[in-house]
Amino acid sequence: MTESTFEPVIIGFTCNWCSYRAADLAGTARMKYPPNVRLIRVMCTGRIDPTFVLKALSEGADAVLIAGCHPGECHYLEQNYKALRRHRLLQKTLAQFGVAPERVRLTWASAAEGAKFAEEIAIAVDEVKKLGPLNWPARPVPVAMAAAEIPVLSEVAP
Numbered sequence: 001m002t003e004s005t006f007e008p009v010i011i012g013f014t015c016n017w018c019s020y021r022a023a024d025l026a027g028t029a030r031m032k033y034p035p036n037v038r039l040i041r042v043m044c045t046g047r048i049d050p051t052f053v054l055k056a057l058s059e060g061a062d063a064v065l066i067a068g069c070h071p072g073e074c075h076y077l078e079q080n081y082k083a084l085r086r087h088r089l090l091q092k093t094l095a096q097f098g099v100a101p102e103r104v105r106l107t108w109a110s111a112a113e114g115a116k117f118a119e120e121i122a123i124a125v126d127e128v129k130k131l132g133p134l135n136w137p138a139r140p141v142p143v144a145m146a147a148a149e150i151p152v153l154s155e156v157a158p
């Protein structure tokens with residue numbers, strides 16, 4: 001598959017109060033953006049467990065986009081800061097597995113920023129096209145993660 005024919009699948013987690021409404025605004029205003037993103041609405045980015053992201057990637061998504069309220073504007077106080085910390089952690093973890101950290105993107109969009117949201121999607125799709133398909137289930141486990149190096153639970157348990 002060449003870059004020009006590859007159409008990535010991106011799972012987009014959006015928070016109910018800002019970024020989902022930005023996506024809605026982009027749609028109702030008929031702003032054009034690539035149709036590669038499948039949106040999943042959550043109440044807040046703080047609700048996005050890192051396992052949601054790993055599940056999406058391991059089950060066929062080429063990338064994940066997390067979009068929430070701007071820092072300081074989360075409707076659940078500081079939950080988007082939690083999302084920010086988790087995003088950094090996810091990127092580091094994915095890099096250990098040989099997955100480009102750019103495959104998990106985090107952005108902020110208020111309910112009035114439909115154009116920004118549409119632009120973020122276009123940028124994300126372009127970047128993932130350059131990275132190519134993830135095809136995670138077919139990737140070999142890095143040598144550093146070989147089973148021999150993982151301690152047996154009975155050895156570390158008190």
Ligand code: FES
Pocket residue numbers: 015016017018019043044045046068069073074075076079080
């Ligand atoms: S409500 Fe939007 S990020 Fe928390």
